[in-house]
Amino acid sequence: MTREVLTFYGETDGSSATGTFELDSDVLHSKVSYIRPDKGMECRIWARLLAGAACRVYVEQTEDVTESSPTWKKLGAVDLSSAGTLAIEDSNFITKLYSRDGKQAFRFTWEQSTPAKSFLEFRVEFVWGE
Amino acid sequence: MADRVLDENGFVREGEHVLIVFPAYNSVLPLRVKAVVNKNANWWNYGPLPYTFSDIGVEGVVKARSCTDGFRFKDRTGRLTGEQAGDMFYHNKPSKLIHAYVDIKPHLFRIYHEIPSGVKQYTYMEAVTFTTSVDEYTSDFGYTTGVVEMFFLPGFHIDWFVANWTNMNLRTNVMIKFAEYEVELPTDPKLIFNLMMRRVPSYWWTLPVTSSRVEFDRMFSDIYKFPAEVKGIPLYRSYEEEKALREIPDLIKEVVIA
Numbered sequence: 001m002t003r004e005v006l007t008f009y010g011e012t013d014g015s016s017a018t019g020t021f022e023l024d025s026d027v028l029h030s031k032v033s034y035i036r037p038d039k040g041m042e043c044r045i046w047a048r049l050l051a052g053a054a055c056r057v058y059v060e061q062t063e064d065v066t067e068s069s070p071t072w073k074k075l076g077a078v079d080l081s082s083a084g085t086l087a088i089e090d091s092n093f094i095t096k097l098y099s100r101d102g103k104q105a106f107r108f109t110w111e112q113s114t115p116a117k118s119f120l121e122f123r124v125e126f127v128w129g130e
Numbered sequence: 131m132a133d134r135v136l137d138e139n140g141f142v143r144e145g146e147h148v149l150i151v152f153p154a155y156n157s158v159l160p161l162r163v164k165a166v167v168n169k170n171a172n173w174w175n176y177g178p179l180p181y182t183f184s185d186i187g188v189e190g191v192v193k194a195r196s197c198t199d200g201f202r203f204k205d206r207t208g209r210l211t212g213e214q215a216g217d218m219f220y221h222n223k224p225s226k227l228i229h230a231y232v233d234i235k236p237h238l239f240r241i242y243h244e245i246p247s248g249v250k251q252y253t254y255m256e257a258v259t260f261t262t263s264v265d266e267y268t269s270d271f272g273y274t275t276g277v278v279e280m281f282f283l284p285g286f287h288i289d290w291f292v293a294n295w296t297n298m299n300l301r302t303n304v305m306i307k308f309a310e311y312e313v314e315l316p317t318d319p320k321l322i323f324n325l326m327m328r329r330v331p332s333y334w335w336t337l338p339v340t341s342s343r344v345e346f347d348r349m350f351s352d353i354y355k356f357p358a359e360v361k362g363i364p365l366y367r368s369y370e371e372e373k374a375l376r377e378i379p380d381l382i383k384e385v386v387i388a
Contacts, residue, residue, distance in 0.1 A: 002237045002275040002276030003237065004235075004236045004237040004238055006236060025298075026301075027236050027298075027300050027301045027302075028298055028299065028300065028301070029186065029188060029191045029299035029300065029301055030299050032297055032298050034297065035296070035297065035298070036296055036297040037238075037296055038238065038240070038295040038296055039270075039295065041238075065297075102295060105297070126236075126237070126238055128237070128275045128276070129275075
């Protein structure tokens with residue numbers, strides 16, 4: 001079994017009430033707006049950190065990212081109810097996604113009543129063959 | 131991982147044996163490790179993957195939904211010449227054997243090999259070879275993930291392919307731990323037979339080749355000096371001890387591994 005843990009970062013644009021996080025990481029050459037793992041990979045989201053202005057962050061998943069307009073399903077949400085920092089870390093992973101045929105993907109979106117800068121950080125463990 | 135034969139890093143201990151198995155020839159090459167030249171200094175941070183996608187232009191970035199062409203681990207020291215300049219693991223010394231664990235990070239890639247260079251070995255039922263096409267199903271056979279163990283035998287190149295089926299352009303780093311063995315061929319036919327029968331402990335490693343190739347033929351005849359048409363020592367059956375003890379001395383009398 002092979003594993004890899006990557007930390008991703010994103011931020012709201014400060015001017016839109018809703019949007020999709022552009023994700024960055026130390027191993028990424030260019031940002032991505034969603035993560036599409038290889039077929040057979042399981043993605044476990046282990047921790048999330050939200051900082052800055054009040055913000056609600058959704059985890060969304062699609063069954064087929066290759067469609068021209070993928071359908072994104074909300075799996076969960078995290079609220080930073082007022083300006084500050086919210087750290088969620090658990091001994092178990094928070095969300096698990098499995099790539100059955102290589103077309104599944106997930107992304108993070110935001111919702112803000114007053115658009116302002118918020119920052120997202122989360123850790124994903126990619127697991128092959130478990 | 132450590133046992134009588136392997137040390138805690140997964141390398142064959144000095145004085146122990148490694149048995150390279152050649153499925154294409156139903157033969158083995160038993161070798162005794164006389165010395166580990168780089169003992170206790172086997173980690174090597176190679177740097178980025180030695181491949182550049184032309185439309186990205188940065189060495190070591192593996193493009194999303196893409197596979198590299200075949201590449202080799204070129205020399206970064208500038209001190210190796212000839213064929214070793216483009217492939218650090220290449221050598222043609224019968225008394226050398228390189229045992230390596232290649233760790234291409236992050237562990238999100240499918241890793242394929244051509245052994246020798248240019249030859250896609252069968253990966254399923256003598257019908258399927260690996261493909262680098264961007265398709266999750268046709269490219270499903272013949273890949274490994276994570277740390278890849280490899281032995282580098284003399285006289286041929288191995289090409290590496292790295293496929294990234296995620297949607298992320300990924301920067302890479304390659305860590306390699308390796309042992310450079312000084313090896314010799316045991317000359318006692320009884321010992322060789324007992325190694326094959328696993329009566330004497332050894333480290334078995336199967337070279338993943340299913341079809342005979344001229345490169346291997348040349349390795350056996352030109353580098354190791356086996357007689358013509360002899361491709362290693364046949365993997366005798368348990369009831370063939372008498373035959374093995376009779377044949378092995380003739381098979382290895384000219385062999386130069388010492």
